[in-house]
Amino acid sequence: MPDRVAHDHPTVETLDGTLARYGATHRSEIRLPSNDAIPVDEVLRVVLDGVExxxxxxARSNGDPVIRGAYETPRQARNPGAATDHLDPWVEDRDLAFGRTVHVDVVDAGHKVGLRAPGESATYTVVEPPKDSLAAIAKDLEED
Structure with a gap:
């Protein structure tokens, strides 16, 4: 597999998500179609404008996956509190309206996705995903 892949590379699956409002707030969320490549209750790498x-x-009330923020570290993603969310500025920079389609590129199923506005292109760095046992150890350490 190449070190970098474009959004239209045969190994990248593109899903159509929907930009929505999170609850009664003005915060953004990306509603995703149910898909085995995007597991619920897991922390994934999310690429916005080339930054990971x-x-x-x-999970939404119907069980479908949703992205409600993009943070610097896995710990911040699990407990955002006062952490800086990079999803809303990404949405604002594109002047996207709620209800609009957002392309979700599955770069590495279960590990890494990229977000693109309609008409945008993207190139992603491909790295070997962590071994399951190492990922479980890292997750346990972060939760302590």
């Missing part, structure tokens, strides 16, 4: 962040994939 972390997002905990939550």
């Amino acid at each position: 962040y972390r997002a905990e994939i939550a």
Whole structure:
């Protein structure tokens, strides 16, 4: 596999998400179609404008996955509190309206996705995903 792939590379699956308002707030969320490549209750790498962040994939009331923020570290993604969310500025920079489609590129199923506004292109760095046992150890350490 190449070190970098474009959004239209055959190994990248693109899903259509929907930009929505999170509850009664003005905060953004990306509603995703149910898909095995995006597991709920896991922290994934999320690429916005070539910068990699972390997002905990939550479940909507119907069980479908949703991204409600993009943070610097996995710990911040799990407990955002006062952490800086990079999703809302990304949405504002594109002047996207709620209800609009957002492309979600599955770069590495279960580990890494990229977000693009319609008409945008993106190139992603591909790295070997962490071994499951190492990822579990790291997650346990972060939760302590």
